[in-house]
Amino acid sequence: VVGDELVEVDKSYSVVLESPSHATLDKGVGTGTIVENDTATVSIAKSGDAAEEGLDAGEFTVTLTKLVESAVVVNYNVGGTATGGTDYTNLSGSVTIPAKTSTAQIGVTPQQDDMVEGTETVEVTLSGTDNSRVTVDTLPSNQTASVSITDNDNAVVGVTATVNTTEEGSLSAGQYTITMTKEAQSAVIVYYDVTGSATPGSDYTSLGSSVTIPAGSKSVTVDVASIQDEIVEGSEDVTLTLSGTNNANVTVDPVEEYQSATVSITDDDEAEISIEATQANAAENGEGDPT
DSSP states (O other): OOOOSOBOOOEEEEEEOOOOSSSOOSOOEEEEEEOOOOOEEEEEEEEEOEETGGGBOEEEEEEESSOBSSOEEEEEEEESSSOBTTTBOOOOSEEEEOTTOOEEEEEEOBOOOSOBOOSEEEEEEEEEESOTTEEEOSSHHHHEEEEEEEOOOOEEEEEEEEEOEEETTOSSOEEEEEEESSOBSSOEEEEEEEESSSOBTTTBOOOOSEEEEOTTOOEEEEEEOBOOOSOOOOOEEEEEEEEEESOTTEEEOSSGGGTEEEEEEEOOOOOOOOOOOSSOOOOGGGOSOOO
16 A cells, blocks of 8 residues: 555455465455545635725635545635625635645625725635545634725715704704715714804704714704794804714815805894983973972
């Protein structure tokens, strides 16, 4: 028996005796088994990342430590932050390493969309093989690998005054609408500054300094609720100016008119001026008793 490094199945052999001299064969055939002592492990590693721009595919490489006489089916589970069928073409869950070959590849084909997602990952974890002599590597770093998909989508965010006037104490609030040009996969926090001649907490309910656009949505509204008072003030204004977001792929619109918007609060207070004599009589030339 000659040793080798090829992973095979146990093999049987036969020895046949024929035409003895000066003897009679009692049993002319004998059989035996060559017990295979070779085993292999299989591992996975990233061989390239993917990009939505240009639909550049990513790739995993699955590797055997020894060649195997027959094809080996390697099974795996898929995870990560990217979504199969949406962000990339679904993976089958198995890959075949051809007979007497050491490697096979698993391709990750990205899909184009119009959603702001940022970089996402596809994670593949080996779970087993169809060959009892081929097992998954026991080192965790060789059991799982991750491919990144770089997103090519960006968005800008702007603000408009969709209800640009409200009256003091009115139930109908003024309103800003903050809008992104594309939806985002995760919620986007939009930051802003509030200025103007009206005073928060006295003329209107404070607007805070940020608002959240929910995941999968493109817009959100911010209401300007006026507060009733008894002060004659005339019309005052509230200006909201966008300053940024928590998402590097979502920036403030470079067009100035969409960076800020103003809502006016109309005053409903009036006052009358009257005069009353506090001294009813007066003496001519200031002489004498006016009473």
